[in-house]
Amino acid sequence: MSIQTDSPSKSRAVKPKKRRLGIITAHGATVGLIVDSLREDILAGRRGPGERLVECELTARFAVSRGPVREALRRLAAEGLIEHWPNRGALVRRLSERAIRELFQVRIELEALAARLAAESSDEAARAAFSRAIALIFDKRERDPRAYLKENSAFHDAIMSLGGNLQLRELAARLRLPLIMAQVGGALTPEALVQSVAEHRAVAKAILARDARAAAAAMRGHIERAAAFALARLNGKGRAAR
Numbered sequence: 001m002s003i004q005t006d007s008p009s010k011s012r013a014v015k016p017k018k019r020r021l022g023i024i025t026a027h028g029a030t031v032g033l034i035v036d037s038l039r040e041d042i043l044a045g046r047r048g049p050g051e052r053l054v055e056c057e058l059t060a061r062f063a064v065s066r067g068p069v070r071e072a073l074r075r076l077a078a079e080g081l082i083e084h085w086p087n088r089g090a091l092v093r094r095l096s097e098r099a100i101r102e103l104f105q106v107r108i109e110l111e112a113l114a115a116r117l118a119a120e121s122s123d124e125a126a127r128a129a130f131s132r133a134i135a136l137i138f139d140k141r142e143r144d145p146r147a148y149l150k151e152n153s154a155f156h157d158a159i160m161s162l163g164g165n166l167q168l169r170e171l172a173a174r175l176r177l178p179l180i181m182a183q184v185g186g187a188l189t190p191e192a193l194v195q196s197v198a199e200h201r202a203v204a205k206a207i208l209a210r211d212a213r214a215a216a217a218a219m220r221g222h223i224e225r226a227a228a229f230a231l232a233r234l235n236g237k238g239r240a241a242r
Contacts (some may be wrong), residue, residue: 013101017028018102023056029073029223030062030064030067030068031072032060033062034064034068034069034072035061035072035075035076035168036083037062037104038053038058038072038076039076039079039081040146042082042092043081043149043179043193044145044146044149047082047092048092049092049095050091050092050094051090051091051092051093051205052090052091052094053082053089053090053091053092054074054086054089054096055069055070055073055089055090057195058072061209074092076090077090079173080093080174080179081093082180085135088144091176093179095179095180096233097231097235098178099183099232100227100228100231102233103175103180104223104224104226104230104231105184105227106175106229107172107175107223108220108224108227110171110172110175110225111156111159111219111220111222111223112219112220113163113168113216113219114159114160114163114165114168114169115163115169115203115206115207115212115215115216115219116155116163116174116212116213116214116215116216117162117163117164117165118130118159118160118163118207118215119206119207119209119210119211119214119215119216120210120212121162121163121164124158124163126161126162127162127208128209129161129162129174130158130159130161131156131161133155133157133158133161134154134155134200134204136154137151137155137197137200137201137204138201142190143193143197145193148193148196148197151197152196152200153196155204156172156202159203159219160172162207180230192209192229195225196222196226199218199221199222199225200222202222203209203215203218203219203222204216215231222228
């Protein structure tokens with residue numbers, strides 16, 4: 001008798017745990033989906049600088065409670081994509097001209113260092129992984145801005161990975177170039193995409209050739225050109241507004 005009563009009680013003790021794990025897994029997937037969707041909206045310019053992210057609208061859009069939405073907004077704030085303001089809630093981060101200029105100044109140095117370290121890497125397995133990760137940049141297809149943003153992110157991440165400096169990678173992740181480009185609006189023109197991809201290929205070829213000096217110089221030129229273009233676009237928009 002005792003054996004019969006113990007067995008059901010054990011099964012009852014296990015099942016709630018499984019159900020709780022299922023809830024946690026589903027919640028995590030929901031938060032990740034919200035984060036990915038809002039991140040893409042911001043970087044593609046569908047959510048403009050200073051635009052509010054209203055919780056009730058987001059709960060309706062994603063058919064979730066406020067909990068997952070608030071966690072998603074917290075993660076986006078940690079990435080530097082949104083800001084929380086008293087009495088206003090979550091807003092898409094607005095970068096001033098000075099902030100953009102200063103972020104680029106720092107990013108130029110970090111990216112040039114990353115390219116040099118990547119070229120100097122003697123880890124053959126890591127170099128093979130780098131080659132696989134950047135294969136898309138040698139595709140001659142036309143790019144649209146959304147696809148390019150993903151390709152661009154993967155390219156810079158691959159360089160950071162090959163460079164092997166975890167602190168450098170963490171610092172660079174806080175200086176989001178796609179966010180800066182999204183702020184200036186229309187910066188990712190077809191001509192800009194073609195030029196940027198060509199610059200990516202030059203950096204990659206130098207890294208693959210183990211030419212640290214050329215890799216750093218090519219990366220520096222790439223980021224400097226992006227900075228000049230972004231600031232010119234920003235100033236042009238400011239004059240047009242006046």
